Amino acid sequence: MVHQPHPERTASVPRRRRGHPSPAPADALRFGGRYEDLRDDRLAHTLVREDAAVEREELSPHERISCHVHRRWAHECISSPAHVIAVTGHRWCRSCEAEASVAVDEVSGAVSVVCTRCRTIPDTAATRQILRTCRASLAVALDGRRACAAQQVRAA
Ligand SMILES: [Zn+2]
Numbered sequence: 001m002v003h004q005p006h007p008e009r010t011a012s013v014p015r016r017r018r019g020h021p022s023p024a025p026a027d028a029l030r031f032g033g034r035y036e037d038l039r040d041d042r043l044a045h046t047l048v049r050e051d052a053a054v055e056r057e058e059l060s061p062h063e064r065i066s067c068h069v070h071r072r073w074a075h076e077c078i079s080s081p082a083h084v085i086a087v088t089g090h091r092w093c094r095s096c097e098a099e100a101s102v103a104v105d106e107v108s109g110a111v112s113v114v115c116t117r118c119r120t121i122p123d124t125a126a127t128r129q130i131l132r133t134c135r136a137s138l139a140v141a142l143d144g145r146r147a148c149a150a151q152q153v154r155a156a
């Protein structure tokens with residue numbers, strides 16, 4: 001079934017681009033200060049929305065596509081030592097008790113996780129979570145870059 005939005009109702013609602021809706025004003029007030037100096041609105045908005053959702057226990061910190069600690073997209077800082085969490089198995093190979101590294105291809109959008117010792121992919125929920133969140137953050141970041149480039153073309 002094709003959903004037909006009511007024309008009068010949709011006309012009054014500002015059109016938001018998918019992927020980075022503005023945070024609720026109360027959330028922007030409470031969490032936005034930390035990200036005021038970020039030049040990427042899409043990233044800042046995502047950080048605020050995810051901070052608020054984590055605070056409300058609606059979102060697991062591991063399911064975020066933006067990183068509170070590094071103020072970056074998940075795929076941009078996943079290689080930081082702060083993202084190795086042996087307890088949960090994030091970037092961790094349990095059989096080797098060794099770190100796993102994450103490779104992110106910003107062009108193709110491919111993300112892979114490989115143990116630095118045995119060179120296999122740790123087959124865990126944590127690995128699948130990293131793949132999911134990094135692919136999602138990469139997709140949103142690339143989408144933003146394309147939108148930005150399109151704007152520059154229009155402005156020129
Ligand atoms: Zn980070």
Ligand SMILES: [Zn+2]
Pocket residue numbers: 093094095096097098115116117118119120
């Ligand atoms: Zn291993």
